[in-house]
Amino acid sequence: MAEITLTGVEKRYGALRVVHGIDLTIAQGEFVVLVGPSGCGKSTTLRMIAGLEDISGGQVRIGGRVVNDLPPRKRNISMVFQNYALYPHMNVRDNLGFGLKIAGQTPDMIAKRVDEAAQILGLADLLDRTPAELSGGQRQRVAMGRAIVRHPDAFLFDEPLSNLDAKLRGQMRAEIKKLHQQVKTTVVYVTHDQVEAMTLADRIVVMRDGQIEQVGTPMQVFNHPANIFVATFIGSPPMNLLPGTISGGAVRLADGSAVPVPPRLTGRAAEGQAVTLGIRADDISPVGHGLSQDGPGAELDLSVVLAEPLGMESLIYTRVAGQEVQAKLYGPRLVNPGDRLTFRLALDRAHLFDAASGRSLEAI
Numbered sequence: 001m002a003e004i005t006l007t008g009v010e011k012r013y014g015a016l017r018v019v020h021g022i023d024l025t026i027a028q029g030e031f032v033v034l035v036g037p038s039g040c041g042k043s044t045t046l047r048m049i050a051g052l053e054d055i056s057g058g059q060v061r062i063g064g065r066v067v068n069d070l071p072p073r074k075r076n077i078s079m080v081f082q083n084y085a086l087y088p089h090m091n092v093r094d095n096l097g098f099g100l101k102i103a104g105q106t107p108d109m110i111a112k113r114v115d116e117a118a119q120i121l122g123l124a125d126l127l128d129r130t131p132a133e134l135s136g137g138q139r140q141r142v143a144m145g146r147a148i149v150r151h152p153d154a155f156l157f158d159e160p161l162s163n164l165d166a167k168l169r170g171q172m173r174a175e176i177k178k179l180h181q182q183v184k185t186t187v188v189y190v191t192h193d194q195v196e197a198m199t200l201a202d203r204i205v206v207m208r209d210g211q212i213e214q215v216g217t218p219m220q221v222f223n224h225p226a227n228i229f230v231a232t233f234i235g236s237p238p239m240n241l242l243p244g245t246i247s248g249g250a251v252r253l254a255d256g257s258a259v260p261v262p263p264r265l266t267g268r269a270a271e272g273q274a275v276t277l278g279i280r281a282d283d284i285s286p287v288g289h290g291l292s293q294d295g296p297g298a299e300l301d302l303s304v305v306l307a308e309p310l311g312m313e314s315l316i317y318t319r320v321a322g323q324e325v326q327a328k329l330y331g332p333r334l335v336n337p338g339d340r341l342t343f344r345l346a347l348d349r350a351h352l353f354d355a356a357s358g359r360s361l362e363a364i
């Protein structure tokens with residue numbers, strides 16, 4: 001196990017800079033998820049840690065040792081890819097042990113490590129089967145087992161679940177989390193899926209355009225997004241955004257209505273400043289059908305444009321100050337387009353951003 005430190009890490013392809021000087025420390029045993037849209041530099045960053053890409057600038061250290069010039073096999077880390085090619089003609093036991101065998105380990109040691117990995121991953125009864133005799137989830141577990149037997153300092157995962165169907169993806173997500181709870185090895189995990197990031201991570205690193213936008217626990221990133229990009233990337237549906245200006249301690253929206261947000265939000269804003277008010281669908285609900293409706297709030301009469309029943313809750317599309325907004329109705333009640341309801345905005349859960357920079361104005 002080892003701490004991984006990135007200091008000013010850069011990647012350039014000729015004149016094109018795709019990773020812009022990343023500073024990040026991943027603690028020993030920590031599960032860190034790099035998340036961001038496609039092309040933001042997640043895989044490149046991971047591959048520089050693995051040694052599969054040259055580092056154009058800065059330093060990568062694993063366990064205190066600078067590894068910039070070390071080949072991948074000398075870094076003592078295991079990478080689990082999206083395509084987990086197993087050897088089709090070998091049984092599970094031989095698939096698990098193959099890497100150790102070519103590294104020249106003794107049969108005794110290989111058998112011990114294979115048994116241990118099989119125990120951890122629940123593969124003990126499947127050791128004599130070939131990959132063709134396994135389900136997709138079992139194959140994925142064998143792929144992880146091949147990484148475990150090496151006793152690496154860290155596991156690196158690059159979108160390991162994106163080829164799986166939704167149900168299996170959910171199962172494997174739980175397996176990976178259980179695996180980490182058992183072995184407590186440092187994990188760096190790349191995904192574009194914010195749900196995977198939220199559910200797996202000890203800490204999330206949100207990336208955009210080769211830069212880090214925010215680092216924090218899932219709850220920090222969800223409850224205190226540093227900017228509009230993070231606010232709309234983390235959470236589903238994306239946070240509603242309403243443009244306005246600060247006027248007498250309230251936010252005046254495009255239609256002239258004033259939303260009296262708590263001083264905590266406006267404390268760092270100047271009178272007349274152009275701002276963006278952010279509020280999640282979960283925090284706009286018809287009166288009597290919200291999660292928690294006893295904090296500071298504002299009530300608005302709004303018309304339902306569209307309702308999507310989801311069982312015990314419905315997603316409601318409505319409009320506020322000329323802008324489409326999504327709201328949540330909790331409970332099995334059915335509503336229809338055209339219905340007019342009183343909605344309550346939970347303003348203690350609202351966010352305020354500077355319109356020009358997109359940065360949060362919240363004093364944390």
Ligand SMILES: Nc1ncnc2c1ncn2[C@@H]1O[C@H](COP(=O)(O)OP(=O)(O)O)[C@@H](O)[C@H]1O
Binds near residue numbers: 040041044
């Ligand atoms: N070999 C390459 N040459 C030039 N540009 C590349 C190369 N590999 C990746 N890139 C660019 O680097 C950026 C980051 O890519 P990548 O790390 O794969 O993103 P992600 O994994 O976040 O989707 C992208 O814009 C991609 O087009």
Ligand SMILES: [Mg+2]
Binds near residue numbers: 042
């Ligand atoms: Mg990628």
